[in-house]
Amino acid sequence: MEQFFEQSVKDELKSMDQRLYDLEEKMNSIDNKLTQVIEAIMGNPLTKAGGVVNSIELLEKKIKDLEEKVSKQEEFKKKLTWTVGLILAAAMIVQYLLDLYSHLK
Numbered sequence: 758m759e760q761f762f763e764q765s766v767k768d769e770l771k772s773m774d775q776r777l778y779d780l781e782e783k784m785n786s787i788d789n790k791l792t793q794v795i796e797a798i799m800g801n802p803l804t805k806a807g808g809v810v811n812s813i814e815l816l817e818k819k820i821k822d823l824e825e826k827v828s829k830q831e832e833f834k835k836k837l838t839w840t841v842g843l844i845l846a847a848a849m850i851v852q853y854l855l856d857l858y859s860h861l862k
């Protein structure tokens with residue numbers, strides 16, 4: 758009976774050891790996958806390249822550049838509109854003065 762108990766305890770310890778080993782393997786697998794997810798989001802910490810965060814920062818910079826370009830373009834458009842308006846107004850005043858001068862002669 759004692760030998761049966763010892764064998765049972767040894768089998769149970771062996772089974773527990775195997776379950777513990779399997780659990781460690783699964784935890785390592787989860788750790789590796791989590792590391793991959795973090796690198797995909799944050800980028801590689803050694804090379805400082807890649808990742809969603811880097812892409813977002815790049816997009817934010819490009820959006821800022823585009824906003825500046827659009828602002829400059831709108832400013833140019835305003836200046837052009839005012840210039841054309843002033844030229845037309847000056848031309849109309851000159852035309853009016855020429856008409857007035859020709860009628861006075």
